[in-house]
Amino acid sequence: MSARPVAQRLAWVDPEVLFLGGPAAAAHAFWLAGRIQREDGDTSGAVWSLESAFEGFAAAHRPQERAKAASELIGLLRDTGQAERADAITAQMLS
Numbered sequence: 001m002s003a004r005p006v007a008q009r010l011a012w013v014d015p016e017v018l019f020l021g022g023p024a025a026a027a028h029a030f031w032l033a034g035r036i037q038r039e040d041g042d043t044s045g046a047v048w049s050l051e052s053a054f055e056g057f058a059a060a061h062r063p064q065e066r067a068k069a070a071s072e073l074i075g076l077l078r079d080t081g082q083a084e085r086a087d088a089i090t091a092q093m094l095s
Helices: 003-009 015-039 043-059 063-079 083-094
Strands: none
Touching (some): 015 043, 015 063, 063 083
């Protein structure tokens, strides 16, 4: 799938609001994009977006959201045969 359907679904996201919301708002947007991309079959895009959400929630000191994004990312990585990357994310969560 192209990025166009994702962009259309996220058309309501105002970049000014994301800027004002800081890393947490941006992380939420990446998390939503990752979910949509996964649903649309864009696994590489979903991995990138979910990794960005995971990192953004860490930067925003939002451990609950970080754990939820990590869970989705780890599941996707395992589903796509990327167990080593999934293990690395798991190790980051435990450290």
